[in-house]
Amino acid sequence: MFVTRQKIREERFMREVYLENHANTRIDERVLAVMLPYFRELYGNAQSIHSLGAKSKEAIERARGQVAGLIGGRESEIYFTSCASEANNLAIKGVAEANRQKGRHVIVSEIEHFSVLNAARRLSQQGFEVTLLPVDRYGLVSPADLRKAIREDTTLVSVQHANPEIGTVQSLAELGRICREKGIAFHTDAVCTVGIVPVDVNSLEADLLTLAGAQFYGPKGAAALYVRKGVRILPQIDGGIQENGRRAGTENVPAIVGFGVACELIQHEMEANARHLLHLRDRLVEALPEKIPHLYINGHPERHLPNNINLSVEFVEGEGMFLFLDQKGIYVSSGSACASKALKMSHVLTAIKVDTAVGQGSILLTLSKYNTEEDIDYLLAEFPPIVAKLRDMSPLYSYFQKTGQRRVAGPGTDYEHEHEENREDG
Amino acid sequence: MPFYSEKVMDHFQNPRNVGEINAADGVGEIGNPVCGDMMTFYISVKDGVIDDVKFKTFGCGAAIAVSSMVSEMAKGKTLDEAMTITNASVAQELGGLPANKMHCSNLGADALHRAIEDYRKKQGEEA
Numbered sequence: 001m002f003v004t005r006q007k008i009r010e011e012r013f014m015r016e017v018y019l020e021n022h023a024n025t026r027i028d029e030r031v032l033a034v035m036l037p038y039f040r041e042l043y044g045n046a047q048s049i050h051s052l053g054a055k056s057k058e059a060i061e062r063a064r065g066q067v068a069g070l071i072g073g074r075e076s077e078i079y080f081t082s083c084a085s086e087a088n089n090l091a092i093k094g095v096a097e098a099n100r101q102k103g104r105h106v107i108v109s110e111i112e113h114f115s116v117l118n119a120a121r122r123l124s125q126q127g128f129e130v131t132l133l134p135v136d137r138y139g140l141v142s143p144a145d146l147r148k149a150i151r152e153d154t155t156l157v158s159v160q161h162a163n164p165e166i167g168t169v170q171s172l173a174e175l176g177r178i179c180r181e182k183g184i185a186f187h188t189d190a191v192c193t194v195g196i197v198p199v200d201v202n203s204l205e206a207d208l209l210t211l212a213g214a215q216f217y218g219p220k221g222a223a224a225l226y227v228r229k230g231v232r233i234l235p236q237i238d239g240g241i242q243e244n245g246r247r248a249g250t251e252n253v254p255a256i257v258g259f260g261v262a263c264e265l266i267q268h269e270m271e272a273n274a275r276h277l278l279h280l281r282d283r284l285v286e287a288l289p290e291k292i293p294h295l296y297i298n299g300h301p302e303r304h305l306p307n308n309i310n311l312s313v314e315f316v317e318g319e320g321m322f323l324f325l326d327q328k329g330i331y332v333s334s335g336s337a338c339a340s341k342a343l344k345m346s347h348v349l350t351a352i353k354v355d356t357a358v359g360q361g362s363i364l365l366t367l368s369k370y371n372t373e374e375d376i377d378y379l380l381a382e383f384p385p386i387v388a389k390l391r392d393m394s395p396l397y398s399y400f401q402k403t404g405q406r407r408v409a410g411p412g413t414d415y416e417h418e419h420e421e422n423r424e425d426g
Numbered sequence: 427m428p429f430y431s432e433k434v435m436d437h438f439q440n441p442r443n444v445g446e447i448n449a450a451d452g453v454g455e456i457g458n459p460v461c462g463d464m465m466t467f468y469i470s471v472k473d474g475v476i477d478d479v480k481f482k483t484f485g486c487g488a489a490i491a492v493s494s495m496v497s498e499m500a501k502g503k504t505l506d507e508a509m510t511i512t513n514a515s516v517a518q519e520l521g522g523l524p525a526n527k528m529h530c531s532n533l534g535a536d537a538l539h540r541a542i543e544d545y546r547k548k549q550g551e552e553a
Contacts, residue, residue: 315484316484317462317463317484317485317486317489319486319487320438320485320486320487320490323430323435323438323487324439327439356462357462360462392444393441393444393482393483393484393490394482394483394484395455395464395465395466395482395483395484396464396484397484398446398482
């Protein structure tokens with residue numbers, strides 16, 4: 001028996017507000033419509049040479065053009081993968097391994113997605129050296145740090161275009177130029193920016209770039225790695241001749257078709273979408289700190305995505321907020337320690353040095369074109385009482401109310417901690 | 427399968443005995459070095475029986491549910507009985523906890539036991 005969303009909604013909520021659009025977006029109906037025939041009628045394997053196979057092959061090549069068109073690359077430079085994690089793995093391991101004779105040093109930023117960080121960690125277990133680039137309190141990598149980190153034997157640098165957790169957008173071209181100057185391959189995970197803000201592989205000076213359609217109203221199951229002509233890379237899935245031998249495995253034709261269409265549609269709609277997202281974001285950024293005292297917005301004040309807001313709410317823990325919001329039909333991401341299996345504050349918030357006591361009350365809201373003014377009204381009405389309820393339960397809050405002093409939870413229960421006065425402008 | 431059992435969600439959403447007791451007979455506080463949670467338990471004792479319990483908790487859904495359950499289990503019990511409340515019995519009463527949340531149940535019973543120890547220490551001092 002299938003449980004439909006309608007049913008879930010009727011059983012549990014009045015309203016449903018989806019604010020986890022970095023995790024996945026709702027598919028655009030126009031995208032879905034183009035995909036459906038490739039499930040039902042046009043099911044041939046794209047590598048088959050009969051007519052039905054040829055239809056699938058044609059569809060994939062059309063999509064390749066649509067993807068290339070969105071990011072300013074050539075069709076022959078687009079390699080389809082099953083997801084962005086696979087594309088990141090291919091980029092990091094594939095380029096490092098292909099250039100093994102040249103050098104065994106790889107540089108990645110410390111706030112990369114785990115598919116970059118863990119791919120780099122794997123390399124470090126196989127005789128490579130990995131340097132983690134630090135970021136400042138806003139999440140920016142400094143070009144000077146990159147220059148310092150580069151060595152004779154560096155073959156690859158990977159810095160994400162924007163960070164999914166705090167939304168900070170890097171000055172990527174500057175980093176790319178340094179790599180180009182030194183003849184080092186430069187990869188960027190642009191999953192959070194492609195389809196949201198204009199991305200061009202040439203102006204960003206990127207040699208490799210990861211993108212995924214599920215971030216901008218395409219389906220899950222298809223992503224791509226852009227690989228500039230001339231960049232040496234070894235496949236990570238060995239097998240047949242698909243994707244020019246660089247990524248074996250039967251192509252997920254419906255998903256690739258949908259990905260392509262999503263790329264084409266977004267080219268025309270990105271600007272209007274971004275205006276809408278930014279307007280909703282501005283409303284939240286303005287109203288939330290007014291309605292909820294001791295709330296801090298993380299990330300860069302200007303260089304941020306139009307659809308990302310990372311908040312730290314002091315004196316409460318993130319999972320509690322997350323669960324109460326869920327009860328109200330508001331779906332967010334919990335950046336909190338307790339919601340993750342590691343039970344630590346996220347590596348991104350740690351890297352930008354968010355105070356551990358405050359960082360525990362972090363949640364992430366990411367918007368899509370489907371979010372409305374009413375969604376924002378609903379969140380602004382429901383969220384403050386949730387925080388108030390949790391603060392009523394919080395020993396840290398009652399201590400603060402009684403004494404005006406802050407104390408940290410956990411290991412620091414025995415000492416007062418010094419509150420950083422300049423935290424608010426972070 | 428939802429992350430938390432129905433009972434955990436009930437205690438999280440409608441926690442029993444939240445608050446503080448002014449001039450409590452015993453206060454116990456504990457912090458978790460792993461996840462940063464913190465619980466404070468307040469008890470008032472009459473004729474060797476826990477007459478009232480209140481708590482405040484900073485922590486995840488499980489931590490709040492555990493505090494609420496411990497407070498219910500302790501109320502009306504003698505001090506010796508309350509000392510036998512264990513992490514395992516709290517988790518069991520809640521219908522189980524996810525594996526990575528079991529450490530939260532440790533906090534609840536420990537905070538209560540500390541409040542009882544605090545009471546006993548004060549009694550000893552007075553005697």
